[in-house]
Amino acid sequence: MLNLVLFGPPGAGKGTQSAKLIEKYGLHHISTGDIFRAHIQNQTDLGKQVSQIIADGNLVPDSITIAMLEEEIKQNPDAKGFIFDGFPRTVAQAEALDAFLESNNTAISGVVALDVDETELTQRIAKRQEISGRADDAADKLKKRIEEYFGKTIHVLPYYEGQNKLTKVNGIGDIEEIFNNLTAVIDRY
Template sequence: MLNLVLFGPPGAGKGTQSQNLIDHYHLVHISTGDIFRAHIKNQTALGREVSQLLADGKLVPDDITIAMLEEEVKKNPGAKGFIFDGFPRTVPQAEALDVFLSSINEKITAVIALDVTQEELTRRIAERHKITNRPDDEADKLKKRIDEYFTKTIQVLPYYEAQGKLDKVNGIGNIDTIFADLRKVIDAL
């Protein structure tokens, strides 16, 4: 099974490239952001809680995120593999993911980090906000999300690097070129 973590800050292109990888490798996409947005849209109790946390620029607690992620994996028993998008964001989440995958005789195959400058991120998200009007792309919330990534979330990379599972791909440029670079990394595994 091919299990990938696509890693990068908000606006790095994870959603775009995840879709390309899903189509090419026939993987199941698990985006914690999509899961959270679905709960928010359906106004579940969890959705209201997540909405408030995101509005405050905070991360959703690990226990909630991990339980939702495990539920999504279990919904797809015949999957050829998964792309984990937006997860893990902390070392404890990475450890919990490893424990969960091990419990079903699986593991993370590779972690691919999309490398994008903060200037490019800001430009991309401003454009995305004009099109989608996502509330988490508003300037003040965005700054908190990007700061959170560069002060906390990026600390996950050494965890996977120590396991020999980390690769980096330049996330700036033509979408098709970035996708070709991702495929080179994956096909070499």
């Protein structure tokens, strides 16, 4: 089973590259952001619980995120593997994911971090906000999300680096070129 973590700050291209990787490798995509947005749109109990947290640009508590992620994995028992997009965001989440996968006789195969500087991120998200109108892409929320990433989330990388599972890929440039660089890394897994 191929289990990948696609890592990067908001606007790094995780969603774009995930779609291409899913098609190539037949993986099941798990984006915590997409799952949260679906719950919010459908006004589920979880959606109501996390709506304000996300609207404020904060991270959803680990316990809620992990339970939701485990449920998503359990709902796809025949998957060839998973691509985790936007998760884990804390070392505690990474440890919980490892423990859950181990209890299901699998593990994270590798972690690929899309490396994109803050100036490029700001430009990409401003453009995405014009197109999609996503509330979490508004300028004030974006600044908080980028600060959250560089202040907290980036600290997950040494956790995977210590397991020799981390590879960084330049996330700036042509989408196809970035994809080819990603697949060159993933094909080694």
